[in-house]
Amino acid sequence: xxxxxxxxxxxxxxxxVLAYFLGICPFIGVSGKLSSAFSMGLASTFVxxxxxxxxxxxxxxxxxxxxxxxxxxxSFILVIASLVQFVEMFIKKxxxxxxxxxxxxxxxxxxxxxxxGLALFSVLRxxxxxxxxxxxxxAGAGFILxxxxxxxxxxxxxxxxxxxQFKGVPITLIAAGILAMAFMxxxxxxxx
Numbered sequence: 001x002x003x004x005x006x007x008x009x010x011x012x013x014x015x016x017v018l019a020y021f022l023g024i025c026p027f028i029g030v031s032g033k034l035s036s037a038f039s040m041g042l043a044s045t046f047v048x049x050x051x052x053x054x055x056x057x058x059x060x061x062x063x064x065x066x067x068x069x070x071x072x073x074x075s076f077i078l079v080i081a082s083l084v085q086f087v088e089m090f091i092k093k094x095x096x097x098x099x100x101x102x103x104x105x106x107x108x109x110x111x112x113x114x115x116x117g118l119a120l121f122s123v124l125r126x127x128x129x130x131x132x133x134x135x136x137x138x139a140g141a142g143f144i145l146x147x148x149x150x151x152x153x154x155x156x157x158x159x160x161x162x163x164x165q166f167k168g169v170p171i172t173l174i175a176a177g178i179l180a181m182a183f184m185x186x187x188x189x190x191x192x
Contacts, residue, residue, distance in 0.1 A: 003134045006127070009190040010138030016114040017146035018183040023114030026105050027146060028172060036101045037151035038144065043091065043102070045140025047083045047109055048118050052136030054079050055119040056129055076119040084110040114143060150176055 016022045023044070030040040055076050063069050088106050092099045099106070109115065118139050122132045153175045162171050 003130060005190055006131050006134045007138035007141070010135050011142035011145065012183070013186045013188075013190045015142040015146060015183055016117060016139050017143060018180045019187070020114075020117065021180075022117045023112050023143060023146075025108060026112060027150060027176070028169075029108075030102065030105045031147055031151040031154055031172075033101075034148065034151045034155055036098075037147040039098050040102055040105060041140070041144030041147045043087050043106065044109055044112065044115070044143050045137070047080065047087055048115055048140040048143070049133060049136040050083050051076075051080050051115055051119055052122055052132045052139075053129075054083070056122060056127070056132040059123055060129075072120075072123065073116075076116060080115050080119070081110045114139065146179070149179060153179070 010016070014020065017024065017027050026040055026044065031037045058075050058079065059069075059072060063072055063075065084107065087109070088099075091102070091106065118136060122135055125135075127135055150172070154172060157171055157175065166174070
């Protein structure tokens with residue numbers, strides 16, 4: 001049950017994008033179309049789960065035993081950058097249209113602060129190995145949820161009569177703010 005709570009906490013209650021405002025760049029940049037938003041969410045989720053696993057192992061098997069905790073930022077960033085390169089090569093090989101649709105945002109997963117935040121939160125909250133994996137899955141699911149919600153809203157807004165002053169980025173930011181306020185209703189349901 002504790003693993004389910006970790007998952008739900010990361011996905012809904014403490015959503016990285018809508019509660020912590022981490023990962024805003026792809027949230028705004030890739031959310032124009034539902035298909036690209038979902039694909040970006042899947043790629044980010046894959047990186048989050050693998051990053052949660054590998055960073056936990058590095059931290060607990062190498063950094064802590066050798067008193068090298070001060071290297072956690074550097075080691076976590078190296079792991080994330082390596083994973084993103086792997087994902088980028090895989091997507092380029094498997095799906096050229098998806099690779100082109102994601103464009104510059106695919107390499108930007110490396111600098112996505114949500115993924116680094118995931119690794120750091122996992123250490124800060126002292127999660128065990130399985131908890132870290134479920135935390136990564138939950139954070140990824142929450143990231144997909146946020147991207148898909150805003151992409152759906154943006155696709156509907158393209159068809160709506162929006163005043164000229166609000167077209168484009170302004171209405172997107174207003175919608176994102178309202179979405180974040182809606183998710184604030186979940187705050188406090190699950191601690192962590």
